Amino acid sequence: MELFAAGDESQMETIRRWIDQSDVYMLILGGRYGSVDQTTSLSYTELEFDFAASQGIPSFSVVATEDAIDAKVKELGREAIDSEYGKELKLFREKVLSRISSFFDDPKDIKLAVHETLADFSTRKKFIGWVRGDEVKDQEPLLDEITQLSKRNATLTTKVAQLEKKLQAIKYSDKGGWTDEDFKEIFSLLLPGPARTLGNLGWRDK
Incomplete structure (x- = not known):
């Protein structure tokens, strides 16, 4: 009682x-x-x-x-x-x-x-179930957000793998250091969007 x-x-x-x-x-x-x-x-x-x-x-x-x-x-x-x-x-x-x-x-x-x-x-x-299924509100927005986050996660995972591969290639190259092209390629992986700049190297990619 x-x-x-x-x-x-x-x-x-x-x-x-x-x-x-x-x-x-x-x-x-x-x-x-x-x-x-x-x-x-x-x-x-x-x-x-x-x-x-x-x-x-x-x-x-x-x-x-x-x-x-x-x-x-x-x-x-x-x-x-x-x-x-x-x-x-x-x-x-x-x-x-x-x-x-x-x-x-x-x-x-x-x-x-x-x-x-x-x-x-x-x-x-x-x-x-305890949280009754017929009482749950519209789940479409949540499912859309989960889908977008999953895609974003997959994209970032791919970029990380590409970056690691590039860094390994530079480390074991015989060029004796990083070139402007190396920096440009690495920044293209790191920075999203159509415009990427590296001011101290004097280049802009549009």
Whole structure:
């Protein structure tokens, strides 16, 4: 319950909004029924489970085995299970097990169930993702900018390679130093645009 922030939105409205924004609903059901909504006399967990089903959200549940619950009781005492809403929990558990679900004895079983189920869902269902694809604005300007930057990067990469090749050629030449033509060629690679100048050498290329 600590997850709900103070505000005008009710807890159930918050739950519905979260589920509506989700691609998958997953339930981990142990030995407690959960906080109960006084209006419906159902736990918020059961209400969200029902809402996800009504919205057609792909759902799966991981349910603690009786052995796992007994082990928890031995570890933590009777407070590990819900004695007040035992009947409601039993009925809810039966409802959950009537849909896609698996059992767990150990937390590692939960990880395995999540991995296997999501992998299966991803091959059969079209997920939009946390940032919903149908909410993304026009991407054309961004794609155009990325294309232009990619072209610019390719051009600069080519120029760097040409410059390195030229510098290596000058280094190992037998001319004894750089000529005006060497400088002119190097500056033609370094300086963009139609006009390139090298004032101290007294030449201009238009």
